[in-house]
Amino acid sequence: MKFSFFHLMPYTHLELESRDWPFPNRYFDPAKASVLYRSYVESMIHAESCGFDWVGCNEHHFSPYGMMANPNLIGGALAYSTKHAKIAITGNLVPLNNPIRIAEEYAMLDCMTGGRLVAGLMRGIPHEYLAYNIPPGESWERQREAVQLILKAWTEPEPFGWEGKHFQYRQVSIWPKPMQKPHPPLVISASNADSAKFAAEMRATMGMVLLADLPSGKECIRVYREAARAGGWEPVPENILVGMHTCIAETDAEARRHLEQGLKYFDQVLMGGLQVSQRIVLQKTRYFESDESRDRWKSRLDKRRTLTLDEQIERGTVLCGSPETVVAQIRRIHAELGHGVFNFTVKVGTLPDDVIRRGMELFRDRVLPHVRDL
Amino acid sequence: MQPQASRVSLSSGELSYYAAGEGRPVVYLHPAGGVRWTKVQDELAGSFKLLVPVMPGFDGTPAHAPVKSMRALAALAAEFIDKVVGAPCDLIGCSFGGHLAAWLAAERPALVDHLVLECPAGFRPRGHGGRPPDPEELKKLLFLHPEKLPPETKTPDIEAANRRMLPRYGYSPETDEELLARIPSIDKLTLILHGTADRMIPKESVQLLKSRLPHAYLVYIWDAAHAIEVDQPERMLAVLMSFLQRSEGFMVNWGTLAINPG
Numbered sequence A: 001m002k003f004s005f006f007h008l009m010p011y012t013h014l015e016l017e018s019r020d021w022p023f024p025n026r027y028f029d030p031a032k033a034s035v036l037y038r039s040y041v042e043s044m045i046h047a048e049s050c051g052f053d054w055v056g057c058n059e060h061h062f063s064p065y066g067m068m069a070n071p072n073l074i075g076g077a078l079a080y081s082t083k084h085a086k087i088a089i090t091g092n093l094v095p096l097n098n099p100i101r102i103a104e105e106y107a108m109l110d111c112m113t114g115g116r117l118v119a120g121l122m123r124g125i126p127h128e129y130l131a132y133n134i135p136p137g138e139s140w141e142r143q144r145e146a147v148q149l150i151l152k153a154w155t156e157p158e159p160f161g162w163e164g165k166h167f168q169y170r171q172v173s174i175w176p177k178p179m180q181k182p183h184p185p186l187v188i189s190a191s192n193a194d195s196a197k198f199a200a201e202m203r204a205t206m207g208m209v210l211l212a213d214l215p216s217g218k219e220c221i222r223v224y225r226e227a228a229r230a231g232g233w234e235p236v237p238e239n240i241l242v243g244m245h246t247c248i249a250e251t252d253a254e255a256r257r258h259l260e261q262g263l264k265y266f267d268q269v270l271m272g273g274l275q276v277s278q279r280i281v282l283q284k285t286r287y288f289e290s291d292e293s294r295d296r297w298k299s300r301l302d303k304r305r306t307l308t309l310d311e312q313i314e315r316g317t318v319l320c321g322s323p324e325t326v327v328a329q330i331r332r333i334h335a336e337l338g339h340g341v342f343n344f345t346v347k348v349g350t351l352p353d354d355v356i357r358r359g360m361e362l363f364r365d366r367v368l369p370h371v372r373d374l
Numbered sequence B: 001m002q003p004q005a006s007r008v009s010l011s012s013g014e015l016s017y018y019a020a021g022e023g024r025p026v027v028y029l030h031p032a033g034g035v036r037w038t039k040v041q042d043e044l045a046g047s048f049k050l051l052v053p054v055m056p057g058f059d060g061t062p063a064h065a066p067v068k069s070m071r072a073l074a075a076l077a078a079e080f081i082d083k084v085v086g087a088p089c090d091l092i093g094c095s096f097g098g099h100l101a102a103w104l105a106a107e108r109p110a111l112v113d114h115l116v117l118e119c120p121a122g123f124r125p126r127g128h129g130g131r132p133p134d135p136e137e138l139k140k141l142l143f144l145h146p147e148k149l150p151p152e153t154k155t156p157d158i159e160a161a162n163r164r165m166l167p168r169y170g171y172s173p174e175t176d177e178e179l180l181a182r183i184p185s186i187d188k189l190t191l192i193l194h195g196t197a198d199r200m201i202p203k204e205s206v207q208l209l210k211s212r213l214p215h216a217y218l219v220y221i222w223d224a225a226h227a228i229e230v231d232q233p234e235r236m237l238a239v240l241m242s243f244l245q246r247s248e249g250f251m252v253n254w255g256t257l258a259i260n261p262g
Helices: A030-049 A071-079 A099-112 A127-131 A136-155 A193-201 A214-230 A252-270 A272-284 A291-306 A309-315 A323-337 A353-371 B039-047 B070-085 B096-107 B135-142 B156-168 B177-185 B203-212 B233-251
Strands: A002-007 A054-057 A086-093 A117-122 A160-163 A168-172 A186-189 A205-209 A240-248 A319-321 A341-345 B004-010 B013-020 B025-029 B049-053 B089-094 B112-118 B190-195 B216-221
Touching (some): A002 A086, A002 A353, A030 A071, A030 A353, A071 A086, A117 A136, A136 A160, A136 A168, A193 A205, A272 A291, A309 A319, B013 B039, B025 B070, B025 B096, B070 B096, B096 B112, B096 B177, B216 B233
Parallel strands (some): A160 B216, B112 B190
């Protein structure tokens, strides 16, 4: 089993109250953010010495939910401060950006890290489409076209042009090209059947986060495996990434207390405005290809929001407890899902950085030795 | 635009051709299925004098006894340009016609101005792609969007007769090594077009061509199989017209792609 230390980089200096979207940036204090960025990046660097195989972050806009408008900048900060860990950018929001720029920046990171990039090519959650003024109904078309264009930019041996529906380039010849051949490993989110099929079609690692329960995760994995087989390949466990909120402390009670506190801020503040914008996008557009996918997505988030922490632990959708408890939880979830990459979201809301640090050390000393060989 | 059907007498026999439009001459060499007049030909004829010769034996025309190879067919196409155009012209070849156009440009460079090779045959690496004999399989490889196909005007007999001409001209699924050796000598400004979903002519073919041609641009047309003209005529025209009108300047964004022009 590989373990990934994922950082959402939230802004944590807000009052506990929900707001509309977009979250007014008059509440943003750059001096406080400067301290947060440094602390977050230092945690990510430290993660390597705690035995994490991947260190990752992702892209979000216009919200305290995550301060990484461009996660590739964080990748650059990690490139020379880490030695062995994969730098997992999970990922750039492909339909919202210039795909050639993504191909270039990822290629830079791959060269800068000596071939340690894991390249996430994500469609993005609905509110990001409001931020960048991209029609949500075009999200799938843009995603499909842009991913193919990025792969071409990485792998074509000669300069080429691209005449597409959403993207047109008369000649492309990126410098640098990625170090890993034919290209860096891909991660594509696969939290519903449509995206699971697409991830399989692209031979990407499937990524699932914020699961409502294990059976729904299992179903996505089934769809992914089936689509992969139909496409002529067989995924290995490392092609399945499962991400969860994680809190490890000396005792179960301590871990629960910290995570509960962090989740309160996560759900009320960080997710607050996003829920408003997501409701608008989902009601008014064809962000999802089918009503079924839309309803399943909504119900997944609704379910997660209404569950107590105890219920989430019971369902196996968060990792929380003493090292021994977390070992048991990892074993149980692995037995159910058979995944090969476990992605820990450790900075849950306002969960204190010193608690996270201690949790990372407990992971290294008392968790990892018991689950490495899963 | 309704094309005018005509004939011209050449050294090996009579050759049928279609003509439409006014302006700088553009000669279009058709694919193995024969002449299909699509939106692409219509638009070309709106800006150029478009000439589409029907290769002997295709679309119900008689074969020419001495013409039995791609090279000989290229010589016949060159004779057509000499006689009907009488000056260098832009040359477009589609698939089988692309193979032919490359031969013509290698043999008679003085007759060619811009060269366009649209999913050209003749450069397939061994074991890649190919033309299946089964018509239904063939259709799947030709069209990603068969719903865009205009009503078929050719009878099954004509389609079968067209297919029978391929071996006569030495059509092979694999690379024409003799021609490949001459590709570096083609110094014409060349546009190579390829559908991103083309499984009949694999991308390795056009990558090979691009690497050998000294002045070539390769452009992929998204969401098109082998029959780019049917699957994505607008995308093909956006590139093709700009290339024919602006040469290297086709690489410049002239504003027509802007989201909010004006």
